Amino acid sequence: MPLGLRIFLAYFLFVGLTGYFVLSTVMDEIRPGVRQSTEETLVDTANLLAEILRDDLKNGSLAQSHLPELLKAYGARSPQADIWGVRKNAVNHRIYVTDARGIVLLDSAGSAVGQDYSRWNDVYLTLQGKYGARSSRESADDPDSSVMYVGAPIRDGEKIIGVVSVSKPNRTLQPYIERSQRRLAWLGGGLIVLGLLVGGLLSWWLSGALRRLTRYAQAVSEGQRAELPHYRGGEMAQLADAVERMRVQLEGKAYVERYVHTLTHELKSPLAAIRGAAELLEGEMPTEQRLRFAGNITSESRRLQQLVERLLNLAQVEQRQGLEANEPVVLRELVAELLQGNLARLESLQVDNAVPPEAVVDGEAFLLRQTLGNLLENALDFTPAGGTLRFGAERAGKSWRLTLFNQGQAIPDFALPRLTERFYSLPRPGSGRKSTGLGLNFVAEVAALHGGSLHVGNVEGGVEASLLLPAH
Template structure:
């Protein structure tokens, strides 16, 4: 189909070469015809006698015959591209206002009635006159006939027609076609080579990817191949992730084991406390055990709630991310919600916020701020500080920074800070959280196209959310 399409295009283009050449030649002949008729008009204006057919004929003969005769007798060598021109080949004839030929550079047309021919007929009607016909009846040679009027006192008194044989034009057309055919063959070869190279470049990484998938299917330990084409490499990586998710055994196993481990500790504590309550214990001891059961029960509840939040986020593929969010109002609302915890630890919150707006999901954005703020409160020292600021950067981004005064995080812990179920002991109680809050925060940021960073900064810990300016 590609070859047929290319062949069709070439033929269509070649079909336009002839008319384009003829149009160019016609434009030049039209200029010549108007120059000659203007020459006669200037001569007629010099005469003081009325303009009769004989006066017109004499003027044309006197002005055109010597020039045309001299031009036709000239011999020269004009190298026009690949064609060598040796003589003038144009012909000229003139008619009176009735269309009767009164002058002919070749001599065989004088006295003939040309009033029916388009070049003369249309020109006498003050229209553009032209035709393509045989030069002489019974001959094969054709020509372009281009006419222009001879005017005197705003009236058309005659017509001059310039004739250009097509024989020489055909030479140029054939040369142009030959050159175009040659160029088309070169282009076709180049395209074919380029297409072959592109096919090889494309098929090679696809073949690597195919072997990799086959190895995975055969449960072979095989490394992901090196692929230089970004789009195919990305496709392979996505396929790799899809295979990993569909396989899913390792993920489910780790998820189940970690969840079981996290629930095992509070459940064991609850069971032990309930068994001790069956024995005869002092009231203060009983109250301590009841408080422990409540605390561990809340911890289980928190793990379940966070898991439900994560499940909701992972399964909801149609989250509305076009809601207008006022960052300042959302953060202040979260601070107000955490007022009891802040008051209990006597934490001072310093905020530097402006009324800036972004597009996203209000519910999940607030959930993200609440998680980061509660995390900051948990690890901030008694009578410590939390600083919240919103800064516009030069790279067309905003940075929302939540800094809290606390002990720096160990480097090994920073690497795992966003892992599910990973949690560090709170400095006040020594207890761990569900370890799902920051995992949820990272997932929300990923869905919104934000970037989340947590790092040690200025004798404390800083959480930074980077998002584009709307």
């Protein structure tokens, strides 16, 4: 299972379970919370009525007062109130008054006058000077039919002469409870979904960052050129830097070993030629032979120097993972500079710079100059006197394809797939000597560094090298 998916599942379980428990706990607290607030209001209402009823109860004129009519009128009212989206069309308080013995003297419902309520907790506890409250069901089989009752003492000085009780059915609170629960469910659900979305995005980002770093490591392990992923600080940036340092150290060691081996192999031939010529020069010989062997030493020494220089240039390119500079380069001007620097070798050839002025590529000018120089030198070695050299360029999508045609013999089929192989070279037509075999390998490396490619093949009348580079 991918790491990002494992992280998301763990995050999902944590956020989901935490959200569920928190939400369910809060949902369970809504009902008692609403009822507690309602009970607090009933307490205030009962105590207010106790003060209003005190004088009439003390004087024994409660039944003859206007209070029965007021309570009856109160019970018949229709408020038509819209309370936070809940419609209220009737009043729900029931009010009754008992004397000091618990006998009902006044009842807003008109059904309990004369009954003994002294055993109900709201009356019983209040008459004892305690807080009197109870919750009773109107129907024993219906848990939603419970009614809250709160009593308040009616006092004559320090003496309790009666009790006034105020009640409210819990069913009238249910719409507010359900409304709060619905809103909380939507809000809680939305927060959980948002949390999971954030967790998913975090897991996706972390997985993507790890995938980029993994692809980079795989590309490096396969010998491919890849760009190190960039991260803005944090542990991922530190991990990327550590991987890059490890790559440099490991590749450096392997690279040195490989090049020491190949360089040793390639130096054997010119060193053997120099040593043989030097041994022969130690003895007596005609001047003509001495000059010939001395010339061999000079040419082989020059070959050694060229081999070392090209190996160093190739090593610098192969070790790089990206361009140090990326600027627009006008190909026609670059070709013109190269042709101007090789006028001596071009005197006997027909040269044509057919690169259009609008052919501009993005790259590192110094490397591109070395690349075209190697292509030109290779073409000069295989072009006979009076032959044709022609530079051209054409647009290929988002790239420019630079071509160099040289008139000459076709490349043998067996050599075509090996032309960019390091140290592989074909004999030159005039001298039969081979080059270092590093020129086209260098060109291919520079092309890959620029995100392009090199292709060399036979065409009608000669050979064409095609270099694909990104357009500006």
